[in-house]
Amino acid sequence: MSPLEQHPGPKTFPRSEELLQQDNKYAKVIDNEQIIRIAFEKSTSNGFEALFRLYYEALYSHALRFVYTKEKAEDIVCDVFHDFWKSNSFMSLQSTYRAYLYAAVRNRAYTYVRYELKEEKNLTGPESSGHLPTGNSPESLMEYDELHQRIDRAIHELPPQCQRVFLLSRFEGKKNKEIAASLDLSLKTVEAHMAKALSQLRKVIFGPIMR
Amino acid sequence: MEDLVIKNAALDYFSGRATPLQKQAIEVWLRNPSNHELYYQWLHDWELRHLQAAAAWQGAFAKTRDRVNQNSREKASSSLPKKTVHWRYTYSRSMVAAVFLVALLGLSVYVTRENIFYKTSKAAYGETKQITLPDGSRVSLNANSSVRYPRFGFGQGTRQIELSGEADFEIERTPNRQQFIVSTATGLKITVLGTEFTVLARPRGSQVILRTGKVALQTTQIPENQPIVMSPGDIVAIGTDGKLSRSHTSRPEHYSSWKDHILTLDRTSLREITAILEDTYGFPIELQDPVLGNKTATGLLPVQNADTALELIADMFDISFTRQGDKVIFTD
DSSP: OOHHHHOOOOOOOHHHHHHHTSOOSSOOOOOHHHHHHHHHHHOHHHHHHHHIIIIIHHHHHHHHHHHOOHHHHHHHHHHHHHHHHHHTGGGSOSSOHHHHHHHHHHHHHHHHHHHHHOSSOOTTOTTSOOSSOOSOOHHHHHHHHHHHHHHHHHHHTSOHHHHHHHHHHHTSOOOHHHHHHHHTOOHHHHHHHHHHHHHHHHHHHHSOOOO | OHHHHHHHHHHHHHTTOOOHHHHHHHHHHHTSGGGHHHHHHHHHHHHHHTOSSOOOHHHHHHHHHHHHHHHHHHHHHHTSOOOOHHHHHHHHHHHHHHHHHHHHHHHHHHHHHHHHHEEEEEEOTTOOEEEEOTTSOEEEEOSSEEEEEETTOOOSSOEEEEEEEEEEEEOOOOTTOOOEEEEETTSOEEEESSOEEEEEEETTEEEEEEEESOEEEEOTTSOTTOOEEEOTTEEEEEOTTOOEEEEEOSOGGGGGGGGGTEEEEEEEEHHHHHHHHHHHHOOOEEESSGGGGGOEEEEEEEOSSHHHHHHHHHHHHTOEEEEETTEEEEEO
16 A cells, blocks of 8 residues: 555645645646656666655755764765665565665664764774664654754754854864864864864763653 | 644654654554554655755766666676786786776766766757657757756656756657656656646746646645646746745746747736846846836737847836946846
8 A cells, every 4th residue: 555545635734725626636646656666667777766866865864964964964875775776675675665765864874973973983883783772663763853853953052153163064074174264263163162062962862862 | 634633743743843742642653553654754745845955866876876786797707717916917007007998988988877868958048949859749948948858768657857947848648648747956846648838947936837738736845645736827836935826827828938039028027027037148137226126017028139138128117227247237
């Protein structure tokens, strides 16, 4: 059963409601998942092209919420697609592609950010275990959303200059030196801002899961 | 109806605005594993409406596909028997050269793939262009606009084309009733069988005007399973803020009159006209007094080029214009 059939689509958005009062008889429901399945029937490459077209941008944006680095978010999403492709598991998927991809991207982004922010990186690599259970229990589904909201809040609550430095460094991928020059700060100050921002993030990511 | 309550709670929740009660409700609802799919669907809907940064899927797709293909090739070559040291020594120079050549070839294929499999047709500033697609459908491109479509035909699936700018479409029906989908970078998706319509997808806003037939319209702002269905004469406009508005015209053909180099004005404000001219000819236009922008005009203007357009418009509004570098200024 496609997710659209489960969900007959109540008219939830007032601004489009009046537009939709028109005859819906012709309204051809275009379901992403259906488009993808048809594309996969043609060829694997076609199927993945459809997957990228329909989900890449949103998944990339979602990964950004966890890692706050453009390059890393791109790597994470591409790695998920790559592994999905290589594993051939796209041929026997039980869930929708959407659910699979979101779950995989969230998991990988979370694992990465924990690995990256660990104070003393041991050599076990990013696959060392984290707080979040890997199962599909309701708590774990929502815990990812709790986490990116907490990250968002933590960054939001940084002092303005500290936030600016953090975003330039992480999001724009600028070097500390460049940031110091562009904001007219000393290198020491930039480093101090980064240290503060990262310690706030660590608190959020390694702190107890509040629900 | 419960789904509707949960959906709104979930959308609030993703934005960090849910109350503890809403959270609790979602948690209970998620205990049923069959609801997980819906949760992800809403998460996706929400993410699309709150994108954090722009990203181009085409590059990521090409990169990943190359990585997948490369890995399988590496695996195949690693199973070959090892060469002797002597052989490697003697031929190392030519091998380096060969590897380099192959890499170069790979790179050039990578760079030009877009051009091999897809064709992009572009109309420059100040010109319009007619294109016939592999399926016989006709596209008229307005100035500063482009479409991208598969060079070797659409295949058996849907016919897909990407538009940036403004274009008029006359779509041929195919015997197997293949859908024709126009998508734009502004998030519009228009699905048709056979029909005639005009699409505007510019930074200042998007607009779809339907002449004949019927189309289903999707945007990133409305739920994906509830497309807007348009009838002939309908105009759906999407502002830069994502606001949808719908109106009706008895003369939809006026919206594609640029095909015949005619600018159709129907109580059109000078502000809108300057935006159209900027899009068409590529130079910035300023109003010396912003109040001028509220003046409107009605009529059909033959506009062969930028100069005649500026003169006619100045004439119509009884104003004058001056040039400063590449900039044009309308003065009272």
